[in-house]
Amino acid sequence: MSAPNSAYPDTPEAQPEKPKRHEWPLWEIFIRGQHGMSHRHVGSLHAADAEMAIKNARDVYTRRNEGVSIWAVQASHIAASSPSHKGPLYEPSESKVYRHPTFFDIPDEVGAM
Amino acid sequence: MYAQMVKSTGQGVKSLDDMEPQERAFQERIDAGDKIEPKDWMPDGYRKTLIRQIGQHGHSEIVGQLPEGNWITRAPTLERKAILLAKVQDEAGHGLYLYCAAETLGVSRDELTEDLLSGKMKYSSIFNYPTLTWADMGAVGWLVDGAAIMNQVPLQRTSYGPYARAMVRICKEESFHQRQGYDIMMKMARGTPAQKRMAQDALNRFWYPSLMMFGPSDKDSVHSAQSMAWKIKMNTNDELRQKFVDQTVPQAEYLGLTVPDETLQWNEGKGGYDFAEPDWSEFFDVIKGNGPCNRERLAARNKAWDDGKWVRDGLLAHAEKRASKKVAAE
Ligand SMILES: [Fe+2]
Ligand SMILES: [Fe+2]
Ligand SMILES: [Fe+2]
Numbered sequence: 103m104s105a106p107n108s109a110y111p112d113t114p115e116a117q118p119e120k121p122k123r124h125e126w127p128l129w130e131i132f133i134r135g136q137h138g139m140s141h142r143h144v145g146s147l148h149a150a151d152a153e154m155a156i157k158n159a160r161d162v163y164t165r166r167n168e169g170v171s172i173w174a175v176q177a178s179h180i181a182a183s184s185p186s187h188k189g190p191l192y193e194p195s196e197s198k199v200y201r202h203p204t205f206f207d208i209p210d211e212v213g214a215m
Numbered sequence: 216m217y218a219q220m221v222k223s224t225g226q227g228v229k230s231l232d233d234m235e236p237q238e239r240a241f242q243e244r245i246d247a248g249d250k251i252e253p254k255d256w257m258p259d260g261y262r263k264t265l266i267r268q269i270g271q272h273g274h275s276e277i278v279g280q281l282p283e284g285n286w287i288t289r290a291p292t293l294e295r296k297a298i299l300l301a302k303v304q305d306e307a308g309h310g311l312y313l314y315c316a317a318e319t320l321g322v323s324r325d326e327l328t329e330d331l332l333s334g335k336m337k338y339s340s341i342f343n344y345p346t347l348t349w350a351d352m353g354a355v356g357w358l359v360d361g362a363a364i365m366n367q368v369p370l371q372r373t374s375y376g377p378y379a380r381a382m383v384r385i386c387k388e389e390s391f392h393q394r395q396g397y398d399i400m401m402k403m404a405r406g407t408p409a410q411k412r413m414a415q416d417a418l419n420r421f422w423y424p425s426l427m428m429f430g431p432s433d434k435d436s437v438h439s440a441q442s443m444a445w446k447i448k449m450n451t452n453d454e455l456r457q458k459f460v461d462q463t464v465p466q467a468e469y470l471g472l473t474v475p476d477e478t479l480q481w482n483e484g485k486g487g488y489d490f491a492e493p494d495w496s497e498f499f500d501v502i503k504g505n506g507p508c509n510r511e512r513l514a515a516r517n518k519a520w521d522d523g524k525w526v527r528d529g530l531l532a533h534a535e536k537r538a539s540k541k542v543a544a545e
Pocket of ligand 2: 276306359360
């Protein structure tokens with residue numbers, strides 16, 4: 103299995119053996135909405151540097167009040183899990199139902215808990 | 216549609232039993248409604264067909280800015296100008312979402328751009344028609360964006376995750392586009408006799424090119440059958456064209472305009488309109504590069520790319536210099 107690498111394994115940036123084209127790097131954009139609890143991935147764009155990435159993200163991803171805060175991360179800096187590891191990574195939590203509070207029966211007399 | 220006549224593998228659709236285990240597992244995931252994500256295994260044909268389709272779709276959004284951009288400086292009021300500007304800006308965004316989706320498949324942005332500029336990759340035939348009057352801004356929003364919506368709404372359920380997500384985002388913005396176009400048409404159709412004539416003339420010129428957007432009938436096409444099995448095409452071209460006509464004819468009637476088709480007739484039996492096919496020889500001619508504006512459109516894109524080179528290079532050089540200075544200081 104390939105080691106964790108860029109979120110998109112086939113992008114030129116993730117293939118160092120391919121001759122690099124002189125292209126503005128790819129940035130992944132995360133935005134937190136007005137009432138959002140956390141930043142969410144909204145898409146990507148190309149920019150020469152972080153400052154431009156944020157300016158472009160404002161133009162592309164917040165044209166209709168979608169957000170109040172922008173994060174830009176260069177795509178090549180994102181490590182991603184591999185889909186073929188889905189089983190071994192997430193199955194262990196399926197058998198551990200006791201991690202959920204509803205596993206335990208608490209008598210009504212005890213009150214709210 | 217925005218992606219017309221995309222070729223897939225050219226072979227018929229394989230049955231599950233004819234597939235190697237990996238491909239079979241892939242097809243079963245699609246049949247079950249799973250999304251395919253960039254890091255997942257996928258057949259070469261799926262990847263290549265998607266790059267072609269999403270790329271062509273993205274190119275259509277980008278080149279599609281030109282016929283409307285043509286009227287930004289001449290919009291009749293400041294409000295109309297601001298609205299048109301916002302609409303055209305949205306289309307730039309649509310192109311970007313789609314290019315990003317294509318890039319997750321292993322093609323670079325510059326490769327896509329260069330293939331558009333050289334004419335190797337296509338964009339929708341519709342954008343090779345000129346926008347001659349202000350009423351054309353109405354007709355484009357109403358008919359062209361209307362036809363695009365027909366195609367894009369079902370694509371929100373397409374099997375490739377990044378493409379589906381780009382479609383969701385795009386669809387949210389498209390209804391503004393169609394409504395602003397129809398709003399222009401209403402104003403014109405209820406205006407002076409001269410304005411009404413302009414509205415009718417715009418409908419006359421854009422009706423058949425809009426029907427062509429869905430592409431020729433593909434009910435017997437092996438490419439379409441494969442794309443439908445992969446769920447990167449959700450309906451046949453004829454289905455979508457029929458839906459578009461059924462939706463649009465009453466809207467034209469409301470405007471008091473006449474659809475330029477003498478054979479147009481409600482067919483109770485099929486619950487839809489019978490209508491005349493566009494001239495497909497004209498369509499193939501436009502696709503080949505001989506439409507009224509093909510040369511102008513490609514020349515405009517090439518000029519923008521060439522004129523912008525020093526900016527792209529300069530900003531990159533500046534960013535690299537600053538980054539290396541920062542490394543040196545650390
Ligand atoms: Fe669009
Ligand atoms: Fe459009
Ligand atoms: Fe649009």
